[in-house]
Amino acid sequence: MLIVAFWISLALALLTVASAVVKAALEVESDNADKAETMSFVRMTLTGIFGVTIGQSLVPLAFAWWLTALVSVALMLTLLITSQLAARQFGHVKFGQRLLAMVEPGVRSLHMLFTPLSLPKEDEPEEFEQELIDSVEEFGETIIREIMVPRVDMATIRDDSTLEAAMQFFLKSGFSRLPVVGKTVDEVTGILYLKDLTRVLHEGDRKSSKRLVSEIVRKVVFMPESLPVDDLLQAMQSNSTHIAIVIDEYGGVAGLVTMEDVIEELVGEIADEYDEDENEVVQLDDGGYRVAARYSLEDLGELFELELDDEDVDSVGGLLAKQLGRLPLRGDEISFSGLNFKADRIEGRRKRLVSVLVHRDAELADAIEAFGAGEDE
Numbered sequence: 001m002l003i004v005a006f007w008i009s010l011a012l013a014l015l016t017v018a019s020a021v022v023k024a025a026l027e028v029e030s031d032n033a034d035k036a037e038t039m040s041f042v043r044m045t046l047t048g049i050f051g052v053t054i055g056q057s058l059v060p061l062a063f064a065w066w067l068t069a070l071v072s073v074a075l076m077l078t079l080l081i082t083s084q085l086a087a088r089q090f091g092h093v094k095f096g097q098r099l100l101a102m103v104e105p106g107v108r109s110l111h112m113l114f115t116p117l118s119l120p121k122e123d124e125p126e127e128f129e130q131e132l133i134d135s136v137e138e139f140g141e142t143i144i145r146e147i148m149v150p151r152v153d154m155a156t157i158r159d160d161s162t163l164e165a166a167m168q169f170f171l172k173s174g175f176s177r178l179p180v181v182g183k184t185v186d187e188v189t190g191i192l193y194l195k196d197l198t199r200v201l202h203e204g205d206r207k208s209s210k211r212l213v214s215e216i217v218r219k220v221v222f223m224p225e226s227l228p229v230d231d232l233l234q235a236m237q238s239n240s241t242h243i244a245i246v247i248d249e250y251g252g253v254a255g256l257v258t259m260e261d262v263i264e265e266l267v268g269e270i271a272d273e274y275d276e277d278e279n280e281v282v283q284l285d286d287g288g289y290r291v292a293a294r295y296s297l298e299d300l301g302e303l304f305e306l307e308l309d310d311e312d313v314d315s316v317g318g319l320l321a322k323q324l325g326r327l328p329l330r331g332d333e334i335s336f337s338g339l340n341f342k343a344d345r346i347e348g349r350r351k352r353l354v355s356v357l358v359h360r361d362a363e364l365a366d367a368i369e370a371f372g373a374g375e376d377e
Helices: 002-026 030-057 065-090 094-118 127-141 163-173 194-203 207-212 229-239 259-267 297-304 316-324 362-376
Strands: 177-179 188-193 222-224 245-246 253-258 281-283 289-292 333-336 339-349 354-359
Touching: 002 030, 002 065, 002 094, 002 229, 030 065, 030 094, 163 177, 163 194, 163 207, 177 245, 188 194, 188 259, 194 207, 229 245, 229 259, 253 259, 289 297, 297 316, 297 354, 316 333, 316 354
Parallel strands: 222 245
Antiparallel strands: 177 188, 245 253, 281 289, 289 354, 333 339, 339 354
């Protein structure tokens, strides 16, 4: 009996040491981390069976129970230390790799068998995944008012505009769909699609460009601003549209909302493929500057040695929007405190202003030059 127990214990000890070496060999490559953890579980299991076998083999010798337990624990600790030393010695050398190659099929089988036991914890979600989960949980509580493009930022076109004028506006603004309005923004009569306009101009004759926008508009879909976003998504799907006009509680136009707004509510802002990082300030060869739309008026004044101040806005982009009374489009120009501002680059799905060209007003520049010449004399 003792001889059989000895050989079984010896076999278990050798398997324990081998599993420790294989585990160390697996840890060489990060892709095998799960399998290495499985082999660690196997090693501890074999060590436990080894201890039980030793304890059972000592029963016929009629030792005291505490002495049997002490011997078993001591031999288990010895085996653990020995296997750990063997893993450090042989796991990261050729011997460990050769042993891994020999037992790799068995390792895969053990991994499939013991994965639920050796990996009881699920991996923590990545930061983006967690943000997406949080967005989905909050999605049903969000209403249209929170994600819509406000009325003041809406780009619209009059229903009595010609198709030629509409095409120029599309090219200038960069939008692909535009609300068509009557005398005021509250009179939305339809939605003009760039692809419809392009098809009419391409397939028609020269007189097509003089047709009115109102002739080719599509039906507009209205949605209350208090509607939950998930209901909005279903309504857009049922109406086969990507854009809707948002109305307030009094029936007036509060803004517009698109399918992209809904998607961005889930995954965050979606950058356009042409978007680029904009430097705050770039000096131009003609003495002017290209500045970011978010650049402060105070800092811009320091560049031109002027005092620029507006009680309503703080940024260059905000100044353009205020002076124009609408969302700036590429090429729009204003004059303010002796400086000329020109909208330079428009980017993103919402066509936000990114950069502005700023030059001294010609009269101011001449005055400064004349003043400087007078001082030299």
